[in-house]
Amino acid sequence: xxxxxxxxxxxxxxxxxxxxxxxxxxxxxxxxxxxxxxxxxxxxxxxxxxxxxxxxxxxxxxxxxxxxxxxxxxxxxxxxxxxxxxxxxxxxxxxxxxxxxxxxxxxxxxxxxxxxxxxxxxxxxxxxxxxxxxxxxxxxxxxxxxxxxxxxxxxxxxxxxxxxxxxxxxxxxxxxxxxxxxxxxxxxxxxxxxxxxxxxxxxxxxxxxxxxxxxxxxxxxxxxxxxxxxxxxxxxxxxxxxxxxxxxxxxxxxxxxxxxxxxxxxxxxxxx
Numbered sequence: 001x002x003x004x005x006x007x008x009x010x011x012x013x014x015x016x017x018x019x020x021x022x023x024x025x026x027x028x029x030x031x032x033x034x035x036x037x038x039x040x041x042x043x044x045x046x047x048x049x050x051x052x053x054x055x056x057x058x059x060x061x062x063x064x065x066x067x068x069x070x071x072x073x074x075x076x077x078x079x080x081x082x083x084x085x086x087x088x089x090x091x092x093x094x095x096x097x098x099x100x101x102x103x104x105x106x107x108x109x110x111x112x113x114x115x116x117x118x119x120x121x122x123x124x125x126x127x128x129x130x131x132x133x134x135x136x137x138x139x140x141x142x143x144x145x146x147x148x149x150x151x152x153x154x155x156x157x158x159x160x161x162x163x164x165x166x167x168x169x170x171x172x173x174x175x176x177x178x179x180x181x182x183x184x185x186x187x188x189x190x191x192x193x194x195x196x197x198x199x200x201x202x203x204x205x206x207x208x209x210x211x212x213x214x215x216x217x218x219x220x221x222x223x224x225x226x227x228x229x230x231x232x233x234x235x236x237x238x239x240x241x242x243x244x245x246x247x248x249x250x251x252x253x254x255x256x257x258x259x260x261x262x263x264x265x266x267x268x269x270x271x272x
Contacts, residue, residue: 003114008249018268049101062108063182068182126218139177156175230246254267
């Protein structure tokens with residue numbers, strides 16, 4: 001039995017299939033974990049969702065910002081981004097079924113035997129494990145409700161509140177949780193979220209912006225954190241417990257698969 005973690009697929013389904021062939025992935029005994037953003041810029045968003053839905057318990061997904069945006073587009077809350085390739089998915093006869101499956105997926109997952117946390121963007125440093133579980137589960141439960149568009153999707157396109165406080169209200173907590181777990185890269189010096197900069201840390205003003213993982217964390221145990229979202233990192237982080245798996249396949253780079261038991265990373269270049 002092997003646990004494989006894959007970075008942002010973004011509809012690059014052919015590259016994912018190549019990777020799984022390389023490692024002889026067997027869904028009857030192996031588990032494939034995905035850091036979110038299953039859909040968007042690549043041509044195979046429909047195939048990607050169908051594949052993960054078919055894996056059942058052998059596939060472990062967390063939601064990324066593009067997955068949430070897909071719910072908004074399908075629910076006619078927002079227009080599709082012209083750079084996304086979602087039309088085949090939106091026109092598919094099983095689109096509604098796939099959306100219903102997608103909204104059952106959480107914002108964070110845990111692999112206790114490896115002291116591992118997986119989420120799309122990262123863990124806000126103000127949160128301990130109990131807070132992460134509590135806040136992410138509150139959002140997940142709302143997404144599972146039939147009125148999820150009103151509960152979550154219509155309200156999530158906001159940048160405030162951008163700082164964690166224990167006294168945030170229900171809607172404010174929802175917005176902060178989604179922004180932290182699916183959009184976070186840099187924090188300001190006061191630990192508030194920055195939503196503008198997507199550059200690598202080496203190309204930013206360190207006096208103004210700091211990567212979220214450079215703040216002292218309230219996570220008490222030495223957890224491994226697996227995340228995506230930040231393609232500019234290209235898998236490079238300053239700490240061995242961090243595993244940044246978004247390596248920009250949809251931007252012409254490559255897709256990365258991490259085998260946790262051997263600590264091996266396998267890559268597949270973007271196919272033309």
